[in-house]
Amino acid sequence: MEHDWGKDSPEFYTQVNGVMRIDLAHSRVITRQLCREHRALETAQWKDDERTRLLGLDPAYGGGDRCVGIYGEFGAALDGTIILRVGSVQICQINLALDRRPEDQIADWLADLLQSFNVPPQNAFYDANGKGTLGFAFARKFGVQQPVPVDSGAQPTNRPVREGLFVVDDHNHITRPKTCREHYSKFVSEMWFSVRYAIEANQLRELPEEVMLEGCARIYYTVAGNKIEVEPKYDPKKKEDLKRRLGKSPDLFDSLAVLTEGARQRGFMIASLGSGTDIDDDDGDFYTEEAQQYQDAIKKHLLDHAASS
Secondary structure (H helix, E strand, C coil): CHHHHCCCCHHHHHHHHCCCCHHHCCCECCCHHHHHHCCCCCCCCEEEEEEEEEEEEECCCCCCCCEEEEEEEEEEECCCCEEEEEEEEEEECCCCCCCCCHHHHHHHHHHHHHHHHCCCHHHEEEECCCCCCHHHHHHHHHCCCCCEEECCCCCCCCCECCCCEEEECCCCCCEEECEHHHHECCHHHHHHHHHHHHHHCCCEECCCHHHHHHHHHCEEEEECCCEEEECCCCCCCCCCCHHHHHCCCCHHHHHHHHHHHHHHHCCCCCCCCCCCCEECCCCCCHHHHHHHHHHHHHHHHHHHHHHHC
16 A cells, blocks of 8 residues: 555555545545446446447656556447447567667557557557657558557647536527536546546446556646646646656556547547536536535544544
8 A cells, every 4th residue: 555555645544544634535536436336347248249449558668657558449338328348458568678769669569469459550549748759650660540649738629528518608608518628627637537427427347456546546626717637647846746646657547548538539429427417507616516525524524533532
């Protein structure tokens, strides 16, 4: 627990010390309970053989981070719901002793991986934020039909957040779908929360344990404009950030976020989270209220316990 989460984490305090600290009650992107309640850990049961195969890649070039690929596929479940199955996690071992650049090693490894899973190169998606040389290696390896770059450092898209989430337009006073640009502060937040919403919509299956734990580690905030922003992986202005708390980068969940983004680009739609429509009201923020209610409940429990003892 200390290695994976840190001694000051809520996980260490609750599981090792047996103490719930109010100041550590953060809002997590996902939780184990959320995954269990919405069947994300269950085995996928398909209606037919019509499925779209994909692969998400979070590249790394031989430093401390891992180069991770995750296979996935989406199609109709037995009840007709379109679900996304998370397949096996693959790690590319970069050999810096070889007289071959890491980018070319990744391209060769990815080509073999796509062939083994029968995924066309245009259905492979990779995080192109940062080092831009990987695209040239893919162009040399795959030619015209090559993997699709996803820039996690970009601005949120203008796509609808999900089905069933609407806002009232201030200009013409009509109800319309809320866009990701209105809902998130950054594209990386859109990517990570798209996984959460897919879980809440009962559309994710066979989520590996190690991938889920990385998702449970990241917290999120509500920033200006009532927009969602996930905790930065590394922030030199702060004493603590995700990477320093974990002792590693969340490469596994990053690759799942890229996979989910690729699925959305290939037609996967995140369904409504409940019956009816959800009108987003700027006068109140659900996520802030949810976190406050959670902290108030913990505080009340501790005060009641102290009074009784």
